[in-house]
Amino acid sequence: MYIAATAAILIVMTLAVIRAVMGPTLYDRILAGNMFGTKTVLLIAIMSAVAGRADMVDIALMYALINFIGTIAVLRYFEYWSEEEEKAES
């Protein structure tokens, strides 16, 4: 059963990478990156369940925390750029 879930998550990851490579807008790439991140958390959780080790779940926990920062940082710099553009236009 684990292997079915793993395969499904790997398929999702592949599709997300393809979307991130194709774009077309930057937001699509961020969305795909975000999705890749959550699926990585799940993949690692499944791997640690297969290994039966609680300490490997720490890594998934770390991802769940850090992935959020990545997305928020991207959006923060987007705001920075849109401010710059507003300034350039005015």
Place this chain on the structure above:
Amino acid sequence: MVLGLYNYWIVVLLMMTGFYIVIAHGNLIKKVVGLNIFQTSVIIMYVSMGKVRDGAPPILTDGVTLYSNPLPHVLMLTAIVVGVATTALALSLVIRINEAYGSVEEEDIHTQEQSS
């Protein structure tokens, strides 16, 4: 017989991709990304060398005798943190170059150097 080496070959491919970015592209930020890809592929290389078939993560647990090799893990763990510190240094150099020359393209910088 050769199939057992596919991991290393893909690593070499990744490494060469990073190398190609570093030598063929003029944009300094892209060069830094290329260096990072190269570095990550070296890390993958070491970690794959440390894997032992059916081994467990190198944390001692009762009833497990076969562990993967912890030594490459130690070396690579520090390499990652040192890598991000040096990446930060490289990026701050890029920022200073951009302030001095108004560009992060290698060729622009070169022409400005020539003309001055």
Place this chain on the structure above:
Amino acid sequence: MVNLIDIVLMGLLLITAFAIVRMRDLFAIVMLFSIYSLASASFFVNLDAVDVALTEAAVGAGISTVLMLGTLAMTRRHEERRPRQPHLLPLFIVAVTGAVLIYGTLDMPHFADPAAPIHQHVVPRYIEQSGTEIGIPNIVASILASYRGFDTLGETAVVFTAGLGVLTLLGRFGRREELSDGRSMYHDMILRVIGKALVPLMLLFALYVQFHGELGPGGGFQAGVVAAAAFILYSIVFGWDRAQKIISPFALNIMMACGVSLYALVGVAGMLLGGEFLNYNVLGSYPAGGQHLGIFLVELGVGITVAAVMLSIYFDFAARLAVRKLEGE
């Protein structure tokens, strides 16, 4: 299942790497690079390198993405499309180097081969003896902090030096309180609430990783990065000027030096008590107890240095951005 995950993740890594070569938009490159590092980190978990995966997770998706984005904000977003000399020469060099390396791998033992030479020397001793000699379950931590403690001292010093380098390149001395990096995300209420809830959780998790590092994956390097990431999140959501009031750059500079000094002092303490430099056996009343104390202090030093350096680097970038904004106005 190990092989399935291995092959798929390798494929994903290749796709991302090739896409990065072709991409012109530097922003997209940074995004793809963060995906690349996420994929490589799950790859590390798959190959049993849990500590490496923890580090890569904290560093790759968090800190290096943030730093690269900061650089992009200060430079420009697109690679200039510019016909260079035909790409044949670099391609040729790369092909030759790659062929030589692949030729080199032909002599290597097969992937995951238990009989490979790398597993025969030194390592069996670490695996068999570290449980009794050091007395902590995480072999990686005992090699990192004790058997190869001298290496790690060097690495910590390198991180410290890189922090100093960034400080000299980007830091502005003098007053910078009146600077701000512009509209923060403070106006976004959902983000503010979630950010406020997450920051203490992350700090708690950093402490867990720091002090649980002897039992499971973790240790000073990872904990330092997570702690820095918590402050970076705060700084992103609430503004850099607010974050600076909580932890001042001056305090960070002191912490940077204190961490390395703590590490080195533990070594010197070993010498004073009659052992060698970084020999922890003499620190306690019995060897394993001394090892415990030594590893605890050393990891603490590493954690403090790494956290301070990462945060100081981020603050330097943010300060530069703020100065740029001020000069632009």
Place this chain on the structure above:
Amino acid sequence: MILVILDILSWICLLTGSFLGISGAVGLFRFPDFFTRIHASGVTDTMCTVLIIGGLMLQAESWQMVAKLLMILLLLTYTSPTSAHSLAKSAIRGGLRPTLGSGD
């Protein structure tokens, strides 16, 4: 008996979660514009996480594992809608507009 029921429950959870995950990814891959894509991934992502982590929790051997998985679950249910929300908001602010149908 209870173990069998737990097994079956966790299988159902894992399979449904995988199905939701794949449908979200297909949506991300096939839908025509950004807003439909974020809809596809945002709707399925959280439920997929809940189901898969829940399935793993039913299989877990120790309470430590259950507690850690619960932490992940909580974190993801907090962060993933938040980032989807901020992303959509940021896209609107950045001038991206949904493509509307021809109105037929």
